[in-house]
Amino acid sequence: MKKLENQKELIYNTAKEILLSENVDKFSIRMISRECNIGMGTIYKYYGNKDDILIDITQELWMSFLKEITNKEFKGKTFIERIDFYFFMLKKYSKTFNYTILSKKLSTSFKIAGKSHHQKAQKHFVKVIINDLNLYFSINTEEAKVISDFICNNLISLITMTGYSYDTFRIILEKIIKPLKEKTL
Structure with missing residues (x-):
C-alpha cells in the first residue's frame, strides 16, 4: 500500500x-x-487524464493560499492592509501557477471542473473577507456580503486583467469603507 x-x-x-x-x-x-x-x-x-492532475494541483494551490491568509497574524493592521496582503498573496500564488498561459491549453472538461473548484475557493475567500469586515466595522450581514463579493471579484480580476491597477481599486475600496462605522479593536 x-x-x-x-x-x-x-x-x-x-x-x-x-x-x-x-x-x-x-x-x-x-x-x-x-x-x-x-x-x-x-x-x-x-x-x-492530465486534467485530473491539473485539478488536484489547482485545488492544492487554492487551499494553500486560503490557509496562508487565514493563519496570518494581523495585529495592529488596518482592514485595507489586510486586503493589501490578500492581493499580494493572490498575486504570488497566481504567478506560481500561471493561469493565463495554462488556460490556453486546457480542455473544456477541465475548465468546467476547474471553475467549480474556483467558485468553492472563492466562496471561502469571501467568508474570510466578511469576517474581516465584521471584525473592523459595525456592518449588517447583507452589506458585508456585497462588499466582500466586490473585493474578492476585483482582487481576482486584477490578477487576470491588464489595464486595471491595484492602486485604483484600493482608492475605490477606501471610498466604499469610509462611511462604515469602525469598531474599536
Missing part, C-alpha cells in the same frame, strides 16, 4: 514541478511518465 501512495505522490509532485518550471507546452502524461520513470498505465491508475 505504501508503494502505491508513493507513486501517486511522485506523479503529483512531478506534474506540479513541470508546471511550475513553466514547461506548460511539455505538460502531458507522456512527459510525466518519462520524468517519473514509470509507465503511463501507472499514471492512468491514479488519474484519468
Whole structure:
C-alpha cells in the first residue's frame, strides 16, 4: 500500500514541478511518465487524464493560499492592509501557477471542473473577507456580503486583467469603507 501512495505522490509532485518550471507546452502524461520513470498505465491508475492532475494541483494551490491568509497574524493592521496582503498573496500564488498561459491549453472538461473548484475557493475567500469586515466595522450581514463579493471579484480580476491597477481599486475600496462605522479593536 505504501508503494502505491508513493507513486501517486511522485506523479503529483512531478506534474506540479513541470508546471511550475513553466514547461506548460511539455505538460502531458507522456512527459510525466518519462520524468517519473514509470509507465503511463501507472499514471492512468491514479488519474484519468492530465486534467485530473491539473485539478488536484489547482485545488492544492487554492487551499494553500486560503490557509496562508487565514493563519496570518494581523495585529495592529488596518482592514485595507489586510486586503493589501490578500492581493499580494493572490498575486504570488497566481504567478506560481500561471493561469493565463495554462488556460490556453486546457480542455473544456477541465475548465468546467476547474471553475467549480474556483467558485468553492472563492466562496471561502469571501467568508474570510466578511469576517474581516465584521471584525473592523459595525456592518449588517447583507452589506458585508456585497462588499466582500466586490473585493474578492476585483482582487481576482486584477490578477487576470491588464489595464486595471491595484492602486485604483484600493482608492475605490477606501471610498466604499469610509462611511462604515469602525469598531474599536
